[in-house]
Amino acid sequence: MDRLVNAPAIRFEDVTLGYDGHPAVHHLTGEIAPGSALAVVGPNGAGKSTLLKGLVGTLKPLGGSIDRGALKSGEIAYLPQAASLDRSFPIDVFDLVATGLWRKIGPFGGVGANGRAKVRDAIAGVGLTGFERRPIGTLSGGQLQRALFARLALQDAPVILLDEPFAAIDIDTVRDLLDLVARWRGESRTVVAVLHDLETVRHAFPETLLLARRPISWGPTAEALRPERLLEARGMTEAFDDRAPVCHAEHAA
Numbered sequence: 705m706d707r708l709v710n711a712p713a714i715r716f717e718d719v720t721l722g723y724d725g726h727p728a729v730h731h732l733t734g735e736i737a738p739g740s741a742l743a744v745v746g747p748n749g750a751g752k753s754t755l756l757k758g759l760v761g762t763l764k765p766l767g768g769s770i771d772r773g774a775l776k777s778g779e780i781a782y783l784p785q786a787a788s789l790d791r792s793f794p795i796d797v798f799d800l801v802a803t804g805l806w807r808k809i810g811p812f813g814g815v816g817a818n819g820r821a822k823v824r825d826a827i828a829g830v831g832l833t834g835f836e837r838r839p840i841g842t843l844s845g846g847q848l849q850r851a852l853f854a855r856l857a858l859q860d861a862p863v864i865l866l867d868e869p870f871a872a873i874d875i876d877t878v879r880d881l882l883d884l885v886a887r888w889r890g891e892s893r894t895v896v897a898v899l900h901d902l903e904t905v906r907h908a909f910p911e912t913l914l915l916a917r918r919p920i921s922w923g924p925t926a927e928a929l930r931p932e933r934l935l936e937a938r939g940m941t942e943a944f945d946d947r948a949p950v951c952h953a954e955h956a957a
């Protein structure tokens with residue numbers, strides 16, 4: 705547990721992230737404290753998924769820097785949007801969840817009796833006992849998301865990133881998965897989640913980053929989501945030029 709409590713903050717210093725030299729997020733400066741639960745909120749196209757890709761390291765900044773402290777590769781667990789998963793991939797629930805152990809045993813390592821017990825526990829923890837040998841292509845959206853959360857739990861990472869984890873998921877599953885998020889917080893893990901449902905954000909995430917290509921507000925959720933801030937965010941993405949060059953002005957608005 706000390707490993708998690710002592711995890712470093714993640715710091716953004718005037719970060720620009722984008723594609724083909726065009727910014728999708730810019731002028732992001734701030735810090736994610738270890739053990740915090742941060743919601744990332746904003747309109748469509750605001751750059752929320754782009755930010756998570758930058759955080760996990762699959763997208764390099766076009767400008768500025770992201771300091772992950774001493775976090776090693778693999779210590780940031782990442783659940784992309786459900787649409788990015790190929791559900792036709794021939795793998796069953798047990799084997800999908802077992803891939804959460806890769807960081808510890810390597811892709812070609814045997815899972816072993818101990819590992820198999822951990823996989824079964826993780827599957828039970830998300831209420832999927834009995835589904836172990838079901839191909840993932842036969843699961844409902846909610847069941848698949850439960851399996852993906854079980855895999856995340858097994859990864860045992862100090863930082864967990866979730867991209868729209870509750871989109872098109874039934875209310876019981878959302879409640880169960882939020883319980884798991886609360887448990888991760890109790891274990892001092894850092895959780896960053898892209899969310900659209902502001903009720904869920906207000907209920908379960910004490911900190912919020914409201915993003916609209918640039919940060920509109922970042923701080924305690926009630927403050928960050930004040931109506932005038934939300935209005936400002938809506939106007940920002942509508943006005944943004946998708947082919948704009950990188951702007952190097954210091955923290956320009």
Ligand SMILES: Nc1ncnc2c1ncn2[C@@H]1O[C@H](COP(=O)(O)OP(=O)(O)OP(=O)(O)O)[C@@H](O)[C@H]1O
Nearest residue numbers: 723724728746747748749750751752753754755946
């Ligand atoms: N691979 C890519 N190549 C080029 N442009 C991209 C790519 N991915 C995203 N973009 C663009 O970057 C901008 C931000 O996209 P992003 O997916 O980060 O937004 P988002 O806030 O997650 O949106 P949503 O809520 O709709 O999922 C959008 O204009 C999008 O078209």
